[in-house]
Structures are given as structure tokens and as C-alpha cells.
Amino acid sequence: MGIINVTPDSFSDGGLFLSTRKAIAHAKNLIDEGADILDIGGESTRPGSQYVNTDEELMRVIPVLEALADTGIPISIDTSKPEVMKHAIEAGAFMINDVNALRNPGALEAIAPHRHVQVCLMHMQGTPQRMQTNPQYKDVVSEVKYFLQQRIQAANAAGIALNRLVVDPGFGFGKTLQHNLSLLNQLNEFTTFGTPILAGLSRKSMLGAITGNNIDQRLHESVAAALLAVIKGAKIVRVHDVKASKAALAIYNALRDCDSQFDQ
Numbered sequence: 001m002g003i004i005n006v007t008p009d010s011f012s013d014g015g016l017f018l019s020t021r022k023a024i025a026h027a028k029n030l031i032d033e034g035a036d037i038l039d040i041g042g043e044s045t046r047p048g049s050q051y052v053n054t055d056e057e058l059m060r061v062i063p064v065l066e067a068l069a070d071t072g073i074p075i076s077i078d079t080s081k082p083e084v085m086k087h088a089i090e091a092g093a094f095m096i097n098d099v100n101a102l103r104n105p106g107a108l109e110a111i112a113p114h115r116h117v118q119v120c121l122m123h124m125q126g127t128p129q130r131m132q133t134n135p136q137y138k139d140v141v142s143e144v145k146y147f148l149q150q151r152i153q154a155a156n157a158a159g160i161a162l163n164r165l166v167v168d169p170g171f172g173f174g175k176t177l178q179h180n181l182s183l184l185n186q187l188n189e190f191t192t193f194g195t196p197i198l199a200g201l202s203r204k205s206m207l208g209a210i211t212g213n214n215i216d217q218r219l220h221e222s223v224a225a226a227l228l229a230v231i232k233g234a235k236i237v238r239v240h241d242v243k244a245s246k247a248a249l250a251i252y253n254a255l256r257d258c259d260s261q262f263d264q
């Protein structure tokens, strides 16, 4: 899953038009690099990020989604707003990636009727503005599991079947480095739901905390983290660096498949 952030470049006067054009160009590059899905987001959910209203978020993501419709690549929309979900689904999105796990009023109802649309339910403690202030858990893995179980039940009750759901522990969303490492180390605990696991580790500060590298110097850490997540059971990895991640995962896939070839 390649990451496409459509957030106006605050340093240039190109504004939204330029950032839309840049997002489309970047999306096509990631398709060429081998992305299987593109995740388009119009509102950053980084700690301390600013709120973006519905109209602004729609103006950012819908043009990019529409421009990519003829490429045939499955598109996920990274949003928590039901209005954005509805428009994105009408514009052809195949997945809604909600860091708020459909907890906003109207989110479950916005998605339920569209039986072809998948949903990623992600765990977050608190809100993006305050989640990293002082994250605390008694047992992070069991508490995150419990939350995801609750959200799966809420989705099922709203008519969203299990085979439309993906779960995600939400690395970096209200977690310390230790919490993130425990979740990654025990990621296969989340395979019990019977849904694919999505892991988003790419370039995150937890990686920088270990190596000391800045966000634009975390390629190797991100590739290592994506490989570890897949080894531990993730089926989707959300990454900035598609080409490098695909190459690392190709080695893993070859290793996983090699004995089965001789068994035939």
C-alpha cells in the first residue's frame, strides 16, 4: 500500500492545484514501482496535526481519486469523516482506511450499504492532537486486541461482514516506543480475528528513536520494519518506499514458497 498525502505544500505558493498535480504524478510513480493499493489522505493524522474541514478534505482527495480511476489501481481513502467516505466510495474507492475505526457518528452507516467496499479498522488511543502526550496501557497487546474486537463487533452489527474488514494496531497512534515494539513483536496475536492485518511503520518516529535517523533518512529501517511485520503476519504494509519494500518482500515470498515447490 503506497502512501499519497494530498496536503498543500505550505512552503510553496502552488496551493491546492499544484499539490493535486504532484499527488497524481507521485501516485503514478508508485504504481510503476509496483504498488498494489494506493492510500490517499487529505488530512495528516500526525501528532499535533491541524484539523481539516470536510469541504477542504474533499477538494484535496476527490480530484486525485478521479484522476486515478482509469489506472485500475485499487484506491484506499485515509479518512474518518463519513461525508468524505461517501464521496470517495461514489468516486470509486475500494477501501476506507479510518484511523478512528468508524467511531465518528454516521461512519458505520456510510459504509455498510456498499458491499464491495473494504474497511481498515485501526487502533488509536486518544486523538492525533494529544495521543502522544502520555500513552499508558496495562497490557498494550491485549488492550489493542480488545478495542479491535469491539470495533469488529460494531461493524458486524451495522451489517459490515468480517470479509470486508482489515485490522491495524495503529503504530505511533498513542503508543510509546516500547508499546510499538511489543505490538510488532506480537503482531501475530492479531491474526485470530480472521481478517488481514495492515501495518503502518514507514518512516515513523519509532524507527528514528532506534537509529537516530531523520524522517527522510529512514528507508532501511522502514524496509526492515515492513519485512518484520509481514513475517509476523501482516498482509498489507503501508509504505512510502514501494520499490524497496516490494524487493525485500519478494525475497521473503521466495523463501516462504521454496519448499512448497519441491513438495509438489
Ligand SMILES: Nc1nc2[nH]c(S[C@@H](C(=O)O)c3ccccc3)nc2c(=O)[nH]1
Binding pocket: 044, 045, 046, 047, 078, 097, 098, 099, 120, 122, 168, 170, 171, 172, 173, 198, 199, 200, 201, 204, 205, 238
Ligand atoms: N491504517 C493506517 N493508516 C495510517 N495513516 C497513518 S499517517 C502516518 C504518517 O505516515 O504520517 C502517521 C505517522 C505518525 C503518527 C501518526 C500517523 N499511519 C497509519 C497506520 O499506521 N495505519
